Amino acid sequence: MKYVLASASPRRKELLTQAGFIFDVMPADIEEIMAGDNPPEIVMNLARQKALHIFKTLPAKPCTVIGADTVVVYNGEILGKPSGALEAYDMLSLLADRTHQVYTGVSLVTGSVKTPDVRTFYEKTNVTFYPVSRQDLQSYIATGDPLDKAGAYGIQGPFAIHVKCISGDYNNVVGLPIARLYHELDRGMCYEH
Template identity: 80%
Template sequence: MKYILASASPRRKELLAQAGFAFDIIPADIEETISGGTPPEIVMNLARQKALHVCRTLSEDTCTVIGADTIVVYKDEILGKPSGRGEALDMLSLLSDRTHQVYTGVSLVTGSARTPAVHTFYEVTDVTFYPISRHDMQDYIATGDPFDKAGAYGIQGPFAIHVKCIKGDYNNVVGLPIARLYHELDRSAFHGH
């Protein structure tokens, strides 16, 4: 089975490669609009949109497209990618010394664009930060790292020093619950790894 990752995320690419998947990358060029619903519904819907969008561009029907979307949630507030320094600071201030959730939706689409088989699921991980000084937040924002990341932080980079505790799948916070993905592929009609 051939796999296609519908994401330009270097972190998702790295996780799939580490797991031994052979895959191509075709980023889903869609406008990501977060619409109503619960966090699981939102991430699964966005992941499904991405995977279906890429599937429709393909001429072959012997591959599985993997779409994924990650959001950070604190007390029902969804934190996407920050639009600038001020918003990044607001997000990090909100998350400092608190526990939040990271949701990643994954959608597997296989078959032809006309009659695709779609299997979508999500994973959630609790992340707790230590108290973070304003100085540390500003230093981190100055690196530019927060701007392409939901919640304005990346767990696998310099920000790791502020992570107190994780309950759940670490890779889910990075952007792809790779173990769950492998087992979902194994259990479904998408098997072929």
Template identity: 65%
Template sequence: MKYILASASPRRKELLRKTGISFEIMPSSKEEVITEELPADVVTELAYQKAADIFSLYHKIHDEDFTVIGADTVVSYKDEILGKPADEQEALDMLSMLADRTHQVYTGVSLLIWKNGRKIIRTFYEKTEVTFYPIMREDLLSYIATGDPMDKAGAYGIQGDFAIHVKSINGDYNNVVGLPIGHLYQELKLAF
């Protein structure tokens, strides 16, 4: 089986490697269209769109068995989705809001499989609760000055320097990084 990751995320690439699966990377460039409101519905919708885009492109030129893996991650606080910050002030606002509170990280995953001449679709999401310690403004400003929060949903990366502010995690750590590989691996086993 050939596997294709429909994402350019270095974190997803690193996590998927841990499954032992060999894969190619073909990021989707399709414009995201959000019609849902709840975070779980948004991530599954976006993951499916990414996977469907690459599935369509790949299937046009190949008829071999293959699986496309699409994923999308959002941070949510009180059902409000926090995307990537537009600037340093927005990063500060997001992180200040999340400090000393619990928020949720959702990752949607969509598997589009072409096997023996038929299409199989498996789409799911994982939710992890993350609680931060109280964080001093100076610490937030120092972290923001590194530039790390600017390309991350919710303005932080749990796997980097911001980890010192994480009080607890309830759920899958890898989900917060960007890909729930345990759940993904189990879904792949069920599909075959």
């Protein structure tokens, strides 16, 4: 079985590589439509959009396309990627000394273009930060690291020093719940690595 990752995320690529997957990368360059009444529905719909878009562009070969999308949620509000340093500061100030949720939706598409088999799921992880000083926030934002990340931080990077605890899958916060992905593939599809 051939795998295709419908994402440009270097973190998702790294997680798949570490898990032993052999795959191609084809980022889904689409206008994302946020549809759904709650964060789980929204991330699953976004992941499905990406996976189906790439699946439809592939030649008719046996393959599984993996689409994923991650959002950070605090108090019901979805925090996407910040538009700049000021928005990153606002997001991180909001999350400091509080618990928020990280949702990642994953969509697996296989079968034929006419009748694709689509399986979609999500994982949720609670993340709690310590209080973070204004100076620490400014220093972190100056690195540029938060600007391409949902919620303006990467748990695997320099901001990890402010993570008090997590409840759930750490890799889900990185951007791909790799263990759940493996077991979903193992349960329903032929998996080779």
